[in-house]
Amino acid sequence: MTINDVIRFLAQEYGLPQWQSQHDPLSELIRAILSQNTSDVNSHRAFDSLISTFGTWDRVAEASIDEIAKAIACGGLSRIKAPRIKSILNRILNDHSSLDLGFLGQLPLPEARAWLQSLPGVGPKTANCVLLFSLGMPALPVDTHVYRVCRRLGLIGPKVSPARAHQVLEELIPAEAIYQFHINVLAHGRRVCRAQRPRCSECILLEGCVYGKGAIRATGS
DNA sequence: GCCCAGGTGGGTA
């Protein structure tokens, strides 16, 4: 089985999601930070609270760390995330004089990613969320679900770290298929691969597939 | 009351 077989199978099972930008890059960035190590319910709650409390990002930038922390407390980890959000907004204002990350769309992917990752609290996963979901760039956010499913599929070896997995998977998956791959892997993970087992016996993709012999290869079609 | 959800950065060897 090849990566193209996996992509084709996922498309048959879950469809062909078409990319469309749902949030501006800054909102996507703040959403991604609030989602770090946090359940979806809590992170959405924290984002909504931040918006309803301050209204605009300029007002968030003017607020104190304590005020931001209070607004996002319902999401958890507020004492870590509030200073990061404050620092990020100040950095954007200092570098670009307005709270607009649209300039990222004009940069080559590696430069846009490097700039994002230079921000406090922004690692590869958070940076790639902004690049993929808001700007439509071929960057793959590897969260715990994507990491777990891709390991079981043999797309990444058992000793590949989550940080390195970003590079490995982006080299493996055709750029034009990254968005649908991400969406469909999450859908697949939710449906059949949740159990904490080294292999997922009910996963169709994994029949006969083990690390090493029989594992999915990057080459071929 | 306990477990699970779930990225980043700092410290250490």
Added chain:
DNA sequence: TACCCACATGGG
């Protein structure tokens, strides 16, 4: 470089 751990809240 690799590993370990702190970080905080809410739902089941």
